[in-house]
Amino acid sequence: MDKLKRKADIEVWLNEFVQTADYDETGNKYYFVFADKFRGGMWTLMNTNGQWSLHGKGEAYCDNEEVFIQKDEAVTFLWKHRAAVNKARSELKNKQPV
Numbered sequence: 001m002d003k004l005k006r007k008a009d010i011e012v013w014l015n016e017f018v019q020t021a022d023y024d025e026t027g028n029k030y031y032f033v034f035a036d037k038f039r040g041g042m043w044t045l046m047n048t049n050g051q052w053s054l055h056g057k058g059e060a061y062c063d064n065e066e067v068f069i070q071k072d073e074a075v076t077f078l079w080k081h082r083a084a085v086n087k088a089r090s091e092l093k094n095k096q097p098v
Contacts, residue, residue, distance in 0.1 A: 034088035
């Protein structure tokens with residue numbers, strides 16, 4: 001799947017998240033980073049043992065802690081930020097050897 005064009009595409013991607021996301025051994029979580037177009041920083045979407053969370057950080061702000069969300073909330077959030085998510089996914093795909 002190249003671009004996330006529908007909410008159903010986002011759900012499929014989240015189901016396969018651990019196969020494409022980076023892994024943090026210290027925190028024991030999978031994560032994906034993309035631009036925060038609204039606040040000018042970066043969002044990190046994380047999955048730890050099936051639990052989704054978000055954290056935002058930029059030059060002028062840093063969320064106090066990660067916010068835990070349900071999968072349907074993650075779909076809605078990613079839908080709002082799909083352009084940034086698609087761009088980050090494309091950049092990762094272009095970096096990986098073929």
